[in-house]
Amino acid sequence: MTSHWIIGPGAIGRLLAHSLSPVATVTLVGRGELAERQTLTSPEGKPHTQLLKAVTVEQLLRDAPAPPTSVHITTKAMAAQAALDSLVGVISPTTPVVLWQNGFLAQPRITEAWPGPVLCATTTEGAYVNGETGVVHAGRGHTFIGDLDNRHAELAKCLALQLTNAGLVATAVEDIRRRLWQKLAVNAAINPLVARYRIRNGQLRDRPFRLYVEAVIGEVAGILDKEGIAPPSGAGLEGWRALVWQVVDNTANNRASMFQDVLAGRPTERAAILGPLIDNAKRHQLPCEQLVALDQALESIEAQLS
Numbered sequence: 379m380t381s382h383w384i385i386g387p388g389a390i391g392r393l394l395a396h397s398l399s400p401v402a403t404v405t406l407v408g409r410g411e412l413a414e415r416q417t418l419t420s421p422e423g424k425p426h427t428q429l430l431k432a433v434t435v436e437q438l439l440r441d442a443p444a445p446p447t448s449v450h451i452t453t454k455a456m457a458a459q460a461a462l463d464s465l466v467g468v469i470s471p472t473t474p475v476v477l478w479q480n481g482f483l484a485q486p487r488i489t490e491a492w493p494g495p496v497l498c499a500t501t502t503e504g505a506y507v508n509g510e511t512g513v514v515h516a517g518r519g520h521t522f523i524g525d526l527d528n529r530h531a532e533l534a535k536c537l538a539l540q541l542t543n544a545g546l547v548a549t550a551v552e553d554i555r556r557r558l559w560q561k562l563a564v565n566a567a568i569n570p571l572v573a574r575y576r577i578r579n580g581q582l583r584d585r586p587f588r589l590y591v592e593a594v595i596g597e598v599a600g601i602l603d604k605e606g607i608a609p610p611s612g613a614g615l616e617g618w619r620a621l622v623w624q625v626v627d628n629t630a631n632n633r634a635s636m637f638q639d640v641l642a643g644r645p646t647e648r649a650a651i652l653g654p655l656i657d658n659a660k661r662h663q664l665p666c667e668q669l670v671a672l673d674q675a676l677e678s679i680e681a682q683l684s
């Protein structure tokens with residue numbers, strides 16, 4: 379049986395732990411204590427309680443248990459490196475690491491620095507934490523898995539198969555870099571604006587927000603064109619516009635994750651979503667005024683929260 383350590387016992391971490399537990403050995407690793415009796419509520423509203431092995435990083439360092447087959451990092455993007463660093467000494471540097479973050483911050487850095495295989499997962503599964511002992515699987519989705527340099531196709535296939543058998547439908551892909559950027563583009567056009575103006579996704583269709591979204595898409599399309607990243611269908615600006623407005627329509631009633639972070643007084647993933655776009659814009663000398671203004675607005679919102 380494969381053994382998975384899942385570091386970051388939040389929404390995605392708990393969803394993964396509940397799903398993999400019946401088919402693999404799973405250990406959920408957190409900074410603080412977590413009750414072992416945990417409940418997953420399905421998208422249909424059905425609760426299912428099981429005992430999950432939950433340990434703290436400190437316990438792992440003290441007890442030095444048998445090493446895992448793979449480590450999943452399910453923290454927010456800005457915490458991924460620290461989470462991996464905290465396991466150094468307990469896991470072999472050749473252990474496969476799976477990154478579940480949105481954006482494109484942790485993925486290239488950890489791929490470059492970690493000696494073992496690094497897989498990246500991008501998922502449309504939706505989940506949120508419900509207190510100390512619960513997670514709600516809000517919506518089923520699809521997970522794509524691959525590595526940035528296409529050197530670990532077999533590993534990606536094995537993991538995709540295991541996740542699919544565990545009920546989280548997954549596909550191994552050779553274009554994970556493109557898929558991560560495509561999701562980042564959607565997140566960049568929606569999340570910072572809804573977090574800044576404290577609105578639901580669907581309100582972006584109204585004035586004045588519609589114009590703001592169009593301006594962001596214009597900058598994002600120019601940057602991704604230079605990076606050689608095409609939209610999933612269509613081409614150029616029109617392809618990106620169609621994608622973003624489709625997601626806005628599909629998620630009209632949602633409070634996006636970044637808005638929820640602001641409401642909860644948590645730091646946002648702006649560095650992982652806006653940061654890579656702004657860096658590339660500067661490298662290519664492309665306009666990025668809208669992206670920079672949103673990043674600064676979120677920075678000052680975050681400063682007021684803390």
Ligand SMILES: NC(=O)C1=CN([C@@H]2O[C@H](COP(=O)(O)OP(=O)(O)OC[C@H]3O[C@@H](n4cnc5c(N)ncnc54)[C@H](OP(=O)(O)O)[C@@H]3O)[C@@H](O)[C@H]2O)C=CC1
Pocket residue numbers: 385386387388389390391407408409410435452453454455457460461464478479480501502503504505506507635647
């Ligand atoms: N939730 C969702 O539906 C989706 C999320 N994603 C992406 O998945 C990633 C995770 O999101 P999500 O699960 O929602 O986030 P959560 O905030 O729910 O979970 C993150 C968890 O990581 C823990 N954590 C932070 N730092 C460390 C550390 N150093 N060691 C151990 N644990 C740590 C936090 O606990 P604490 O701070 O209390 O220690 C928290 O439990 C994000 O990048 C998100 O964008 C992608 C698609 C869907």
Ligand SMILES: CC(C)(CO)C(=O)C(=O)O
Pocket residue numbers: 564565568569579625629632633634635636
């Ligand atoms: C709503 C959506 C699809 C767009 O940003 C999202 O992924 C999020 O909330 O983070």
